[in-house]
Each structure stands twice: as C-alpha cells, then as structure tokens.
Amino acid sequence: MTTTAQGWRKRQIANAIEANTQGIDMLHETTSEFVRHIACEHCGSSDANALYSDGHTYCFSCGVIESESSHEDRERWKEEINRANAMKTEGEVKPIPDRGITRDTCEHYKVTQTVQKHIYPYADETGAYVASKVRTVANKTFSVEGHWGKTTLFGQSLFHKGGKYVTLVEGELDALAAFQMLGSKWPVVSIKNGAQSALKDCKANFEWLDSFESVVICFDADEPGKKAAEEVAELFGVKAKIVKHIQNCKDACDYLKSGETKSFVDSWWKAETYVPDGIVAASSLWDEVSKPEQPAEALYPFKGLNSLLYGF
Numbered sequence: 001m002t003t004t005a006q007g008w009r010k011r012q013i014a015n016a017i018e019a020n021t022q023g024i025d026m027l028h029e030t031t032s033e034f035v036r037h038i039a040c041e042h043c044g045s046s047d048a049n050a051l052y053s054d055g056h057t058y059c060f061s062c063g064v065i066e067s068e069s070s071h072e073d074r075e076r077w078k079e080e081i082n083r084a085n086a087m088k089t090e091g092e093v094k095p096i097p098d099r100g101i102t103r104d105t106c107e108h109y110k111v112t113q114t115v116q117k118h119i120y121p122y123a124d125e126t127g128a129y130v131a132s133k134v135r136t137v138a139n140k141t142f143s144v145e146g147h148w149g150k151t152t153l154f155g156q157s158l159f160h161k162g163g164k165y166v167t168l169v170e171g172e173l174d175a176l177a178a179f180q181m182l183g184s185k186w187p188v189v190s191i192k193n194g195a196q197s198a199l200k201d202c203k204a205n206f207e208w209l210d211s212f213e214s215v216v217i218c219f220d221a222d223e224p225g226k227k228a229a230e231e232v233a234e235l236f237g238v239k240a241k242i243v244k245h246i247q248n249c250k251d252a253c254d255y256l257k258s259g260e261t262k263s264f265v266d267s268w269w270k271a272e273t274y275v276p277d278g279i280v281a282a283s284s285l286w287d288e289v290s291k292p293e294q295p296a297e298a299l300y301p302f303k304g305l306n307s308l309l310y311g312f
Contacts, residue, residue, distance in 0.1 A: 025233030034193065040064070050193075053149070068148050089134050089145060091119050099173055100256040105180045107153055111172070120172040121156035122192075124150045133172065133192075151192065153205050155179075156180060159187035161211040167268070168202070168209075168217050168232065169179050169223060170195060171251055178218060178252040181261045182268065187212075195219060198228035202235055212237060218243040221250040233274035239306060241271035 008296035033053040033259045040049035040059040057066045091112030095103040107111075110129070114121045118135040124147075131146030133154075154172050167188040169175050175190040181190065191201040198219065202209060209215055219225035233240035246263050251253045255264035296311025 009297070020050070030218065033138055033147065034144060035148070036144055050303070071216055089114065089117060089119050091117065096173075096176075098257075099177065100175070100255055101176045101180060105176050105184070106183065108179070109158065109172075109176055111176065118172075120154060122146075122148070122151035122154060125152055125155040129157075135172075152208070153201060154190040154192065155187070156189050156205065156208060161208055163211075164213045165188065166209060166212040166215055168198075168215060168219070170219050170228075171253075173252070174218070174252040177256040178268075181252065181264045195224035195228040199235075202232050206235060210239070213239065214241055215239050216241045216250045216268060217244060217274075218252060218268070218271075221245040225250075228276070234276065236274075238273060240274040243267050243271045 035053055037047040037052045038049045038051050038057070039046050040057075040061060042060035042064045044057060045059065045061040049057050049059040051057050055067070058064075088174055091114040093103060093107045093110075095106060096113070096118075097103060110121045116137055118137065120133045120135070121129045122131045123131065124130045131144060131148045131151050134143050134145060135141070136143075153168075155175050159166070163186075165186045167178055167182070167186060169178055169188060169190050171194070175188045179186075179188040191198045193201075215232075217229045217232055217240060219229045219232075229242050235241060244267060245251070246255075246260070246267060249258060249260060249263070252264065256263060262295050291312055296306075300306050300309070300310040
C-alpha cells in the first residue's frame, strides 16, 4: 500500500472513531451487503467486526471502519463472499426444547436445524427466500448465506400487509417465542442485525410496517434496546407502542423459558403508546381537565369575558 493510501486509510479510521454515529450512518448508506462477522484486530473482539460485500469492515465494538486495502485482501474477500453465497446449509424442522419453542412454531417460520446449527430463512419483497442466517449454537456466532442485501424483515413474507397489530423484536428466536406466546394469532417479525440496525431495517420496510394499525415494539430491556425502541417509535408516531418488560425478563425468549407466558401477554396488551419527551398525551390529562372549576371570586361586568374566563 502506498504512503498516500495509508494516510487516507488512517484518516478514515480516525474520523470513524471520533464520530462513531457518523460512521454508522456511512455504513447505512452503502449498497454493499453484509457477509458475516469476523474478528477485529484493533479491539480483539472475536465476532463484532462485520464484513461487507464491497470489502469494507465495521467493528460494532470499537467503531473502527476499514476500507479495502490491497489486491490480496480484495481477492480473499471475494472468495469469502462467493463461498457465503454458494453455501446452502440445510436442516430439518423440529422443536427447540431449551427455548420452549414448538415444532409448529418452527414450521410456521420455516426454521430448520442441524446437529450444531439453526437456519433462519429470509425472503425478499416478492416473498421468495433469497438468504439464510445460520447460527452456530455452541459459540452463538452467526453467518449469512445468499443475497442478504435483498432481504426484508425476518418473518415478513409470512404475513399479509395491514391488520390490527404487528410486533417488532430484536432476534429470530424472540420472534418465534413472541408469536407462540401470543397464540400464533398476530404477526411478529424481527429486525435483521440487532438493535444497531433497527432504525435502518424499519425505514427500509416502513410501508409494510405502517400498513398496520399498531406497531408494538418489543426490543430487549437493555440500553441499546431501549434507545432503538424510541428511535423506531418516532417513525410511526401514535401507532407505536412500547412493551415494558417485567423484572428478570429482558426479551421474549426469557418469558417463554421462565414459564412467564401470561406475564408476556399482559405486558404486550399493556404496551404504552409512545410519547416523545416534553409532550403530554391528552388521554393522560382526563383527571385534570374533568375537575370542577372553582367558583369565581368576582365577575367581570361583561358577559362575554365571563363566558371565556369564568370571572376573576
């Protein structure tokens, strides 16, 4: 790599570290496709670094962005991308006992398993399955196969547009768990890459989500999940409702594993309409405005003023 190229690369990395949010926005605007998670040589994370189809990487742990650096790197990345697109991991439909998820639920979402892996299918806007996310159970790592950039939300192709409710969760297993606990009645879909991708994923699929009367946001009860829930809620205004989790249950899977299905359903029905900070919902003021007016100490000598101001 030339000295000029090295200097350009260092400036790019420094800018990304200095303004992490700006760096994420840069990634959101790219047309490249996510390929898989890899190790980061800067912070030492084993799987927080995301590799994209144009060769650049972004580490969600330390925030470092790296562009393609050499011909050898580009060729290696191309091989990995082609290998990922060519892979077709297959499994069979069966229950997930450690999560309490039934075979019927897995069959509905077309989720299959091998001895070591879960395979979550993703469809494009036409409903055709074009990619899969493959989860290795032992080390909880993920990889993707197929054309990831063309995919919609997990589970989106299984439900028609419109209706009363759609529920948004952070992961595929949470989607299965929430759908099952809600009696397999209401659409439940998952964002694609965790809380950091929530706003981007919902913007990309806004028309489909906005076709429902209520968008129930059921993200994880941690700081990234809460932040993402508020960002997504702003997209849908009064349609958005945010689920508040009970103690010791941070996501839908926790409820199902703990036998707290009733608590989850109760929390789901009690989800509160999102109200931005500084705004007071009129529905919350009923007790205040329904209080009887105090009698005036004195009246104005004008009937019109008294009708408007109720006297002194």
